[in-house]
Amino acid sequence: MVSRRTARVWFFAFLLLIALGVTWPGALLFDDPTPLVLGLPLNMMWPAFLIVASGVALWLLDRVEERESDDPGSEGPPDRTREG
Amino acid sequence: MERWQLVTAIIAVYLGVTLAIGLAAGRRASKSVAGYVAGDRDFGLLVMYFVTGATVFSAFAFLGGPGWAYSRGAAAFYILSYGVLGMAPWYFVGPKAARLGRRFGYVTQAQLLVGRFPSRSLSTLVAVLSILAFVPYITLQMRGAGIVIEAVTEGHVPLAVGAAVAYGIVVLYVLTSGVAAVGWTNTFQGMFMLAIAWTLGLYLPIRMYGGVGPMFESILAERPELLTLPGLTAAGDPWTWGGYSSAILVSAVGLTMWPHLFMKAFTARDDRILRRTVILFPSFQLFLIPVMLIGFAGVLFPETPPAPDFILPFMVLRTELPGLVVGLFCAGALSASMSTGDALLHASASIAVEDGIGPFARLTDRQQRLLMQMLVLAVGAVAYGFALDEDNSLVVLLLTSYGIIAQLAPSIFATLYWRRATTPGVLCGLLAGSATAVFFFLNGELRPFDLHEGVLGLLVHIPVLVLVSLGTRPQDPGHVGAFVRGEGASGRAGDAGSAVAHAGVGER
Numbered sequence: 001m002v003s004r005r006t007a008r009v010w011f012f013a014f015l016l017l018i019a020l021g022v023t024w025p026g027a028l029l030f031d032d033p034t035p036l037v038l039g040l041p042l043n044m045m046w047p048a049f050l051i052v053a054s055g056v057a058l059w060l061l062d063r064v065e066e067r068e069s070d071d072p073g074s075e076g077p078p079d080r081t082r083e084g
Numbered sequence: 085m086e087r088w089q090l091v092t093a094i095i096a097v098y099l100g101v102t103l104a105i106g107l108a109a110g111r112r113a114s115k116s117v118a119g120y121v122a123g124d125r126d127f128g129l130l131v132m133y134f135v136t137g138a139t140v141f142s143a144f145a146f147l148g149g150p151g152w153a154y155s156r157g158a159a160a161f162y163i164l165s166y167g168v169l170g171m172a173p174w175y176f177v178g179p180k181a182a183r184l185g186r187r188f189g190y191v192t193q194a195q196l197l198v199g200r201f202p203s204r205s206l207s208t209l210v211a212v213l214s215i216l217a218f219v220p221y222i223t224l225q226m227r228g229a230g231i232v233i234e235a236v237t238e239g240h241v242p243l244a245v246g247a248a249v250a251y252g253i254v255v256l257y258v259l260t261s262g263v264a265a266v267g268w269t270n271t272f273q274g275m276f277m278l279a280i281a282w283t284l285g286l287y288l289p290i291r292m293y294g295g296v297g298p299m300f301e302s303i304l305a306e307r308p309e310l311l312t313l314p315g316l317t318a319a320g321d322p323w324t325w326g327g328y329s330s331a332i333l334v335s336a337v338g339l340t341m342w343p344h345l346f347m348k349a350f351t352a353r354d355d356r357i358l359r360r361t362v363i364l365f366p367s368f369q370l371f372l373i374p375v376m377l378i379g380f381a382g383v384l385f386p387e388t389p390p391a392p393d394f395i396l397p398f399m400v401l402r403t404e405l406p407g408l409v410v411g412l413f414c415a416g417a418l419s420a421s422m423s424t425g426d427a428l429l430h431a432s433a434s435i436a437v438e439d440g441i442g443p444f445a446r447l448t449d450r451q452q453r454l455l456m457q458m459l460v461l462a463v464g465a466v467a468y469g470f471a472l473d474e475d476n477s478l479v480v481l482l483l484t485s486y487g488i489i490a491q492l493a494p495s496i497f498a499t500l501y502w503r504r505a506t507t508p509g510v511l512c513g514l515l516a517g518s519a520t521a522v523f524f525f526l527n528g529e530l531r532p533f534d535l536h537e538g539v540l541g542l543l544v545h546i547p548v549l550v551l552v553s554l555g556t557r558p559q560d561p562g563h564v565g566a567f568v569r570g571e572g573a574s575g576r577a578g579d580a581g582s583a584v585a586h587a588g589v590g591e592r
Contacts, residue, residue: 011172015172018168018169019333022165022166022168023328023329023332023333024314024325024326024329027313027325027328027329028313031312033300033308033311034304036297036300036301038296039296039297039299039300040300040373041158041300041304041311043158043161043311043312043313044164044376047161047164047168048164050165050168051164051366052366052370054168054172054366055363055365055366058175058362058363058366061175062175062359062363065359
């Protein structure tokens with residue numbers, strides 16, 4: 001089972017990869033407009049794919065965070081108090 | 085009835101519904117400053133989702149994005165790229181800031197900063213920077229509203245009148261209901277934006293080219309330079325990779341640092357809602373794709389709009405759509421403009437009072453609220469003056485604002501994650517970073533590798549913050565622990581004035 005710390009490390013590594021993948025020089029790998037993917041140029045589909053992938057990555061991270069929050073032995077459960 | 089009259093009638097109905105929702109929302113919130121600024125910290129997931137999405141995606145996305153796709157091609161893909169990077173850190177920063185807000189009574193970003201780094205100068209500096217960045221951003225929204233109304237009414241309602249009417253209504257509900265109006269109108273407007281963008285974005289390429297794929301095949305055959313990264317400049321020359329990459333970075337860094345978005349963390353009912361909002365955000369972000377398709381649909385169109393920012397209403401009008409559809413499109417575009425403009429107007433007035441004036445003058449709750457309402461009018465009037473200037477491109481206005489706002493990021497991260505940061509370090513970093521960004525904004529030809537001035541500001545800002553912090557006396561560990569680890573209780577810091585008084589450290 002993945003710990004919160006490991007999940008966060010993987011998540012930040014994923015963000016770093018995205019940053020490298022959408023800026024120079026990483027974006028050069030996906031600079032070509034062809035082939036068209038689902039009708040969109042490859043270099044437009046690439047950031048669109050990353051938007052979807054980031055949603056999935058955030059959801060996976062959240063599952064680990066929520067599980068550890070529910071575990072009384074884990075650090076810092078989220079504050080769910082409701083104050084005015 | 086002529087088409088423009090039908091369109092005007094639909095706009096009037098849309099504006100009426102928005103106003104009614106805005107005014108009704110205010111009845112639920114308390115009359116306190118916390119009610120006006122932070123919605124009594126009672127926003128649920130649905131409202132937070134649309135507040136976040138509709139606030140981030142504005143007239144810039146709805147008009148400027150297609151404008152760039154049309155005139156600068158692949159350069160517009162930077163808008164798709166930065167949202168991914170920009171929103172993810174909010175998963176961690178948002179709930180942490182919200183917890184501190186609930187604990188110490190913060191309703192603005194500067195109050196959080198000053199809670200950790202007690203200094204009236206810091207509070208004033210953040211207020212000034214925020215408002216400096218807000219004015220071009222509000223200008224952009226007003227201009228967007230005016231552009232749409234002028235175009236779809238075929239010039240019968242000029243830009244100046246369209247912007248004045250749309251923003252007259254925004255001012256009215258923000259004055260009356262504060263952030264509660266922003267929340268509920270954004271929910272209505274956000275749904276509208278999503279529906280209109282997807283419908284039109286898929287409809288136009290299908291109608292004009294037979295599909296999205298055939299449209300891009302045609303563009304590749306006739307204008308291949310438009311589909312090659314990093315796209316073109318406004319003049320039609322190839323853009324630089326430095327300019328493209330740094331536009332992504334500065335926008336990603338600045339995205340969640342916008343004080344009006346940051347303040348929404350203080351409106352959430354609990355942390356789980358904020359986290360879920362971030363997880364769901366990519367679903368909102370995908371609406372940029374159909375919006376850009378509309379811009380690309382115009383590339384091979386035989387006629388040209390008066391300016392690239394007009395491409396979206398221009399295409400809607402030229403494709404002979406029924407008046408009802410044009411009217412609904414117009415309402416969608418107005419939603420994009422007004423849903424960001426209302427949050428900005430509300431935040432600029434709240435920040436000016438809470439962070440600019442609050443630390444220096446003791447005001448009653450009623451006086452604060454009244455002053456905020458007067459400032460909503462004042463900021464709105466200034467932005468309206470700028471909106472009438474025809475030389476302003478929507479995306480350029482936004483990028484200018486991002487350069488300033490990105491300078492808040494190091495201070496926020498230092499507040500929440502770096503124990504050794506000190507007040508002089510944060511102040512010097514902010515001053516040095518902002519001065520650098522302004523210098524390169526005014527002297528664009530001196531920017532190395534065509535980097536965005538905001539990125540250059542950060543390259544100076546971060547070392548200054550670190551070096552000055554390490555060279556000055558560390559903060560009391562008990563005080564720091566309350567912010568970095570959420571430990572203990574380090575003196576309430578409800579506003580900058582009381583933060584300074586409580587911490588008893590003044591300008592360290």
